[in-house]
Amino acid sequence: MTSEYRHTPVLLAECLEQLTLQTQHTFVDATLGGAGHSFEVAKRLGHEGTLIGIDQDEVALAAARKKLESLPEQTRPALELLHGNFGELDGLLTSAEVPGIDAILFDLGVSSVQIDTPSRGFSFKEEAPLDMRMDPSTQTQTAAEIVNTYNAADLTRIIRAYSDEKWASRIADFIVREREKEPFETSGQLVEVIKAAIPASARRAGGHPAKRTFQALRIEVNSELDVLRRGLDAAIRWLNPKGRIAVISYHSLEDRIVKDTFASMANRCTCPPDLPVCVCGKEPILKVVTRKPILPTPEEIESNPRARSAKLRVAQKL
Missing domain, CATH: 1.10.150.170 (Putative methyltransferase TM0872, insert domain)
Structure with missing residues (x-):
């Protein structure tokens, strides 16, 4: 295991802009990693906010806690760091005893630290x-x-x-x-x-x-794709009205699931298209904020090659 968890957050400025965070908000980082995104989010939440971080990697949780607790206590949000998988989001948020959440971020895929730790066996470049x-x-x-x-x-x-x-x-x-x-x-x-x-x-x-x-x-x-579907469904249920969900994906399979999930929640009507008015009563749950995914700038790709294939999609709870 690596003793230092280094991670450059992808599309950081874009995430901060799209999440529309305010003080007193409850934010969930479903893929906490080394808290690259959450460290900046914490500054915006302030002392009256709550930051819930989830990760299934104990090394990441320890590194994230150390980083987040380096913020001044008087301006730091309440922290709840949970060991688990975002596919278990319902149980994790129930254990955190929160009534609802105002924003949630998923940064999908394997972290650079996991890849760079040979004993984990993720890398095709290392004998492990x-x-x-x-x-x-x-x-x-x-x-x-x-x-x-x-x-x-x-x-x-x-x-x-x-x-x-x-x-x-x-x-x-x-x-x-x-x-x-x-x-x-x-x-x-x-x-x-x-x-x-x-x-x-x-x-x-x-x-x-x-x-x-x-x-x-x-x-x-x-089981990454099944876990993603469960995590997205749970996240949307837990969002407060006007709460936002942001997802960064790195390959087409993930992006398609995110896109289709958002679309299905934004257009739930099952009436035949020739009916003049909706009679099924299935109201939309989400508004899709990003009709097309937000992509990294050439400058970000140059400074952080991991961002090359990243796509950010955002939706808002109605």
């Missing part, structure tokens, strides 16, 4: 155990278990669906064939098999050949 669990204290299934036990059809399905990998079927076949000789234990073993599966001509473009497969395995290990 094939783990990829975001919360090893509660999760049992690892990436190694998936590549060693899933059949070729299931491996193809998750690699293709979760990463849009053109060579998914071939990579799955190579994995199944190779594990018959020796089970996969490390990231390095898997990287070599992926390289062998993808033709040399295809490896010359599009970045590291293992990037997409590693992304797919990480999503499968952590």
Whole structure:
């Protein structure tokens, strides 16, 4: 584990603008990390506000607490830092005993610290155990278990669906064939098999050949898309009227879920389109604030390459 949790918050100024925070507000950082966003949010909430931070990484929680408690006590909001996954948002917010929330932020994906900690097994650039669990204290299934036990059809399905990998079927076949000789234990073993599966001509473009497969395995290990759907639904329920939800996503699967969830909550009518008036009674719950996602500036991408694929979407509770 790293002793210093460094993280440059993505789209920070844009998030602060869109969240429209005021003193006395209750804000939830559903993906607290090293408190990069929350540190600046805390300054806006002031002593009368409440900041609830959620993370499934104990290292992140400890680093975030240290950073947030460095703010002057007389101007610092009430802090409630919770160990858990935002898919459990209902239970976590119930335990925090808050009646409702005024703003919530999701900064999705794996953190740079998790990637840079070899023992976590997220990186295709480091030799490490094939783990990829975001919360090893509660999760049992690892990436190694998936590549060693899933059949070729299931491996193809998750690699293709979760990463849009053109060579998914071939990579799955190579994995199944190779594990018959020796089970996969490390990231390095898997990287070599992926390289062998993808033709040399295809490896010359599009970045590291293992990037997409590693992304797919990480999503499968952590059930990230199902967790996101549960987290968004819960967050919208907990928002007070005029409260805002902001979500930063980093790949098309996440962004599509966010976009579709916001759209479905903003247009809930199920009446046939030829009816002159609505009779179903399903009133909209949200107003979509960002019809198109907010993207990072070229200057931010240059200073923080992690921001390159980021998209920010915002909605407001009616």
